[in-house]
Amino acid sequence: MNKTTNIMIVGVGGQGTLLASKTLGKLLLSEGYDVKVSEVHGMSQRGGSVVTYVRFGEKVYSPIIDKGEADYIVSFEKLEAARWLEYLRPDGRIITNLHETDPMPVITGAMEYPKDLVKKMEALGAEIDAIDALELAEEAGSSKAVNLVLMGRLSKYFDISEDAWMKAIEACVPPKFLELNKKAFALGKK
């Protein structure tokens, strides 16, 4: 019944997940969909685990995505993809950055950063598209462009014109950083 498409954007507070969801929201609205985007502001943004929900379709009611509903999880950090895995549909896809950012329990030595996460998630049937988004962002000119690298990769799975993506990016990114971000998008898409 639910023809809504669900994209979760997960990461670490400060990685620029909000710019990604803003760009997606603009894009999908321009494509004529009903869209809802639910964000997290405030305390959890301070280096904590963050999640943004983007939903689009003919008519969207709930602003959030629940367990087993996500068609895509776009993860800015590998561990976060693993954390939110149970939100993925059985036939869903994960697009993840391979870069590791240690959470505080790992920094304090209370726990270890889990090993072989991509393999373990694949073993559970998840389709995973993993890239070193940080490396590509730095190639584009800034480590902060990880969000556009991942958007570029996500764009491969949607039948939306390059032109529409560019318009959405232009509407969300300050002109000063436009070229850099377009380059990051292109590198992610490659």
Next chain:
Amino acid sequence: MKELMLGNAAVARGLYEAGCQVVSSYPGTPSTEITEECAKFDEIYCEWAPNEKVAVEVAFGASLAGKRSFAAMKHVGLNVAADPVFTMSYTGVGGGCVIAVADDPAMHSSQNEQDSRHYARASKIPMLEPSDSAESLEFTKLAMELSEKYDTPVLLKMCTRVSHSQSVVETSERVVPEAQPYKKNIQKYVMLPGNAKKRHPVVEQRTLDLIEYAETADINRVEMGDASLGIITSSTSYQYAKEVFGEKASILKLGMAWPMPVQKIKDFASKVDRLVVIEELDPFIEEHCEALGIKVEGKDIFPMIGEFSQNLVAEKLGHQIDAGNKLDEEIPLRPPVMCPGCPHRGLFFTLKRNRCNVLGDIGCYTLGAAAPLNAMDSTLCMGASISGLHGFNKALGEEAEKNSVAVIGDSTFMHSGMTGLANIAYNQSNSTVIILDNSITGMTGHQHNPTTGYTIKGEPAGKIDLEALCRAMGINRVTVVDPYNLKETNEALKEELAAEEPSVIISRRPCVLLKSVKPQPPLNINPTKCVGCKACMNIGCPSISFRKGQCVVDHTTCVGCGVCKQLCAYNAIEEA
């Protein structure tokens, strides 16, 4: 024009379109962006007030003067503003006056999970409750109209998922109603007992009139579908119910949280086989139904704690849920942390090193309670650090005074710390208060306050001098330290704890996320010198991690604050 808009931005747009002219608020997640978005309209006078009580009183004054006015706050902010709100219920308004309050079920960024709807009932003020951005805009405009029509302030109840979700809205032009000239009216506005006694019956009659309005108002909407299940709901719970049931249930959506209709609910109840109330937090609608003698299911099925979701609604009403796969291992939690280069880190490390009892407050620095610093003993509400420390010291005497401190941010000190400090100066406890002056209101996302010297629009403003203020309040010992300098901070702390009179330490360094703060080049840990002792990791900086027996710095996040460097006995931490 159709736009994708944050719920909070939609409230601001509604205020703009309704011709609102004065907005005064104190920031608080999830309400903050309402006021920030208002500030983008040149037509609206907009300000950050020192606290929510002041904000509501400013809105009252503007309304008294005949203009449409507004104040926004988070749920706990309404506790602070409750005093003027309860009596404004009696005075009513001149120009329309709307007060937005944003609840935070699940406590994404709050210290409690209170349900603000109780305030509407307790203060006898109508409350509207939008369920998405389009309604946030529409209900804001309606609230202004109702305020003037029924001569009452109107509460607009938001929550995290409405405030911080973007959905589609349609905007229209701004219409400023003709201003009513100010007219002195002692009986209405001077709440001496004699006048207030005459106003109370007016309030009671108003509630009856509003119940009549609630019976026919479009915002209390019946959507008849399958009659085997009837749902009474509001706010974001409505969206979850629609998501799950669509047309397969009948829904009474209450856009007005208070007062609620009577006949409309009775009629709806009579048309359905099973009646369920879906509402987050307290059984507010449920108890209203019960008082009407209508049998409903509610909190016997649904939790009183946290947020709802479509799965929760489906599951509690007997549907099968297919959650996804889960990894069979524990994923380390990623709690929020102080940012790399956060000026609070050096201070909390120093407090930990000196084994201080720390009475904490509300702000980014509350994260000083987290591992590995664990340097906080209590956090209650805005301002409670200072007053709490005084009580702690009075109870335990010298034993506590020598190693206990209060920590409070610059904005929180302006909000409600000053009165606590007045108490210390007046009733003389030998207390040490630390003001963490990072030159901004941090946690809510960088809002100016009376100590920063700028208005909400970034224009020059009055600037309160913290040192002069503390001295004027009777504190003789006022010291300023740079928390990046661990030695200086440690010495000042020891000296002020030892002093035989009240003191204030101002730990001053701007928030590292401010645009005006230029990051230093990232530091590097020399692998030929690092012995892997992890001393640098005791400060809990997320830029430092331990790999293959040595500490390493993440060059993408390190801002070169140099606090870790002061802890390395092997001089292994170097400028890159």
